[in-house]
Amino acid sequence: MKELKLMKGNEAVAEAAIRAGADAYFGYPITPQSEVLEYLMMEKPHERTGMVVLQAESEVAAINMVYGGAACGRKVITSSSSPGISLKQEGLTYIAGAELPCLVVNVVRGGPGLGTIQPAQSDYFQAVKGGGHGDYHLLVLAPQSVQEMSDFVGLGFDLAFRYRNPVMILTDGAIGQMMEKVWLDEQKPRMTEFPSWATTGKSADRERNIITSLELDSAKQEKFNLKLQAKYRKMEEEEVRYEKIGCEDADYLLVAYGTSARICQKSVQIARSKGIKVGLLRPITLFPFPKKPLFELAGRVRGMLAVEMSAGQMVEDVRLAVNGKVIVEHYGRMGGIIPSPDEIVDALEKLIKKGE
Amino acid sequence: MGDIESGDIIKDENLVYSKTKVLTDNVMHYCPGCGHGTAHRLIAEVIEEMDIQSETIGITPVGCAVLMYNYLDIDMQEAAHGRAPAVATAVKRLMPEKFVFTYQGDGDLAAIGTAETIHACNRGENITVFFINNGIYGMTGGQMAPTTLVNMMSSTSPYGRDVQMMGNPLKMTELVAQLPGTFYVTRQAVHTPSNVRKAKKAIRKALENQKLKKGLSLVEIVSNCNSGWKMSPVQANQWMVENMFPFYPLGDIKLDGKLVNQE
Numbered sequence: 048m049k050e051l052k053l054m055k056g057n058e059a060v061a062e063a064a065i066r067a068g069a070d071a072y073f074g075y076p077i078t079p080q081s082e083v084l085e086y087l088m089m090e091k092p093h094e095r096t097g098m099v100v101l102q103a104e105s106e107v108a109a110i111n112m113v114y115g116g117a118a119c120g121r122k123v124i125t126s127s128s129s130p131g132i133s134l135k136q137e138g139l140t141y142i143a144g145a146e147l148p149c150l151v152v153n154v155v156r157g158g159p160g161l162g163t164i165q166p167a168q169s170d171y172f173q174a175v176k177g178g179g180h181g182d183y184h185l186l187v188l189a190p191q192s193v194q195e196m197s198d199f200v201g202l203g204f205d206l207a208f209r210y211r212n213p214v215m216i217l218t219d220g221a222i223g224q225m226m227e228k229v230w231l232d233e234q235k236p237r238m239t240e241f242p243s244w245a246t247t248g249k250s251a252d253r254e255r256n257i258i259t260s261l262e263l264d265s266a267k268q269e270k271f272n273l274k275l276q277a278k279y280r281k282m283e284e285e286e287v288r289y290e291k292i293g294c295e296d297a298d299y300l301l302v303a304y305g306t307s308a309r310i311c312q313k314s315v316q317i318a319r320s321k322g323i324k325v326g327l328l329r330p331i332t333l334f335p336f337p338k339k340p341l342f343e344l345a346g347r348v349r350g351m352l353a354v355e356m357s358a359g360q361m362v363e364d365v366r367l368a369v370n371g372k373v374i375v376e377h378y379g380r381m382g383g384i385i386p387s388p389d390e391i392v393d394a395l396e397k398l399i400k401k402g403e
Numbered sequence: 404m405g406d407i408e409s410g411d412i413i414k415d416e417n418l419v420y421s422k423t424k425v426l427t428d429n430v431m432h433y434c435p436g437c438g439h440g441t442a443h444r445l446i447a448e449v450i451e452e453m454d455i456q457s458e459t460i461g462i463t464p465v466g467c468a469v470l471m472y473n474y475l476d477i478d479m480q481e482a483a484h485g486r487a488p489a490v491a492t493a494v495k496r497l498m499p500e501k502f503v504f505t506y507q508g509d510g511d512l513a514a515i516g517t518a519e520t521i522h523a524c525n526r527g528e529n530i531t532v533f534f535i536n537n538g539i540y541g542m543t544g545g546q547m548a549p550t551t552l553v554n555m556m557s558s559t560s561p562y563g564r565d566v567q568m569m570g571n572p573l574k575m576t577e578l579v580a581q582l583p584g585t586f587y588v589t590r591q592a593v594h595t596p597s598n599v600r601k602a603k604k605a606i607r608k609a610l611e612n613q614k615l616k617k618g619l620s621l622v623e624i625v626s627n628c629n630s631g632w633k634m635s636p637v638q639a640n641q642w643m644v645e646n647m648f649p650f651y652p653l654g655d656i657k658l659d660g661k662l663v664n665q666e
Contacts, residue, residue: 070497071493071496071497073493097494099496099497101492101496103522105518105524107486107489107519107524108486108489108492108518108519109489111482111483111486111490111493111519112489112490112492112493113480113493114480114482114483114490114493115462115489115490115491115492115493115494116482116493116494116496118480118490118494118498119460119493119498120492120498121497123493131478137483141483143484145481149553161638176408188547215586222567245478246460246477246478246480246494247460247478247498247501248457248458248459248460248477248498248501249456249477250457251457251475255472255475255476255477255478255479256478256479257472257478257479257480257481258479258480258481259463259472259480259481260481261469261470261481307439312423327420358449366448
């Protein structure tokens with residue numbers, strides 16, 4: 048049975064992981080996401096479901112524990128925040144290269160460096176363009192509420208196993224820390240059977256399973272790279288998720304994800320009360336990015352405004368998607384500052400004036 | 404003698420030695436004279452003798468032994484450089500009934516993976532760590548390792564390891580023996596038949612210890628690197644005995660959770 052609770056976004060991720068039948072969580076404390084590990088330790092999931100929870104010595108160790116668990120075909124999750132996610136990049140490229148499923152939550156804070164502990168969206172490039180070395184992608188989900196923090200855990204595991212690919216929930220300190228009501232999924236049992244590729248011990252009836260990202264033969268490595276790319280194209284065909292609000296009659300379009308999208312919904316109301324016909328397209332998957340709906344809307348609107356808590360990262364993907372068909376501007380705040388609905392409307396009015 | 408058929412000699416009752424089935428038929432890439440091949444064989448033989456081929460998961464390092472999964476017929480994972488103890492931690496925690504080992508060189512275990520090694524040891528993860536120490540980075544072409552001896556030459560210490568400039572060689576095995584999480588810590592070698600027999604016993608003990616659930620077992624094997632050391636295999640073994648063993652003395656360092664008194 049579903050259950051209604053009032054929770055922080057970070058707690059919702061932790062509870063959803065237990066309920067999704069996760070086998071293990073490996074993590075390291077960092078603000079603003081430490082509640083994930085704290086909640087799990089408090090909940091004793093080893094008693095509830097047998098789930099393993101371990102505080103690692105570093106984010107580096109944690110992501111490599113994820114590698115080891117995922118290679119056994121288990122549902123494994125880790126979480127961190129920006130500086131910690133940078134440390135996990137080595138592990139993530141190995142996980143992508145070994146084609147292992149796992150779930151990584153990035154509760155983004157402002158950067159660069161140690162930056163701030165306040166919310167930001169400045170890790171977009173790192174999340175959607177690969178992050179570590181080599182040609183690879185994470186599948187990136189961007190929740191805008193505590194409800195979606197919970198929902199995307201189960202969805203993330205499903206996608207990770209469907210594509211044998213790491214999935215990232217890219218959220219921020221605002222959603223991680225804020226409390227909202229959330230309908231929690233019912234408890235799923237943990238897996239009892241594991242994928243055929245998993246290193247669970249070589250039984251007499253099969254060849255040994257080897258999990259590696261190494262291939263010294265260039266021709267074979269390129270073939271593998273092409274296979275990965277085909278996987279990403281399939282994601283682009285089948286896994287694009289987005290939400291459209293007020294786009295039917297829109298003259299202008301806001302494009303925003305996560306916390307920014309939440310704020311932009313208010314900006315749409317304010318602008319419409321002023322007589323500006325504006326809509327919002329909210330990418331839910333950041334990779335694969337909703338290129339097609341944006342290209343279609345580019346033929347109908349006079350301008351687009353990408354709103355992000357960054358210096359302008361997603362705006363590049365919006366521009367690539369519309370391919371010069373319409374003007375695309377960026378409005379953003381940085382350093383942990385969250386934009387107000389009114390300043391977004393001001394930015395939109397400037398864009399409109401520029402077009403006139 | 405000329406009319407004896409091979410079938411007259413190779414009879415089941417005459418068989419005194421055969422390759423363990425846990426080793427594959429792949430030709431090893433190791434340099435002639437290198438200790439890795441012997442160390443691999445001993446681990447494979449112990450896995451067969453303990454009848455745990457279907458229950459063993461090995462974690463390979465980055466370094467010369469990166470391709471170990473080509474040679475052992477068991478499920479294996481290839482870890483990022485130095486991270487094998489973290490990878491093994493998860494495998495063992497998720498499948499506590501399985502036998503889990505890492506196989507790591509000195510650069511992997513004692514330099515880039517120092518944190519993972521110490522913390523897996525300190526948590527007392529119920530795994531086995533095989534540590535091959537040849538005092539050099541073999542795979543990348545003979546650079547200085549954390550275990551390179553003082554004044555020992557390598558491609559990045561071409562005039563010898565200068566302690567003032569490059570620091571001291573690190574005795575990771577003695578270091579982790581101090582931690583309460585380690586149960587069995589020993590240093591062995593595989594350059595003579597007698598040492599091979601001792602090393603095999605240590606490997607068996609280290610794997611059997613996983614059944615006791617008392618903590619981590621670490622077997623260091625002091626080995627040679629004739630290519631990296633720029634010596635013939637025989638010279639390399641002699642050099643190892645004369646130079647490596649005095650600094651890295653062979654024998655048990657910790658037995659059944661207790662430090663062994665060493666002179």
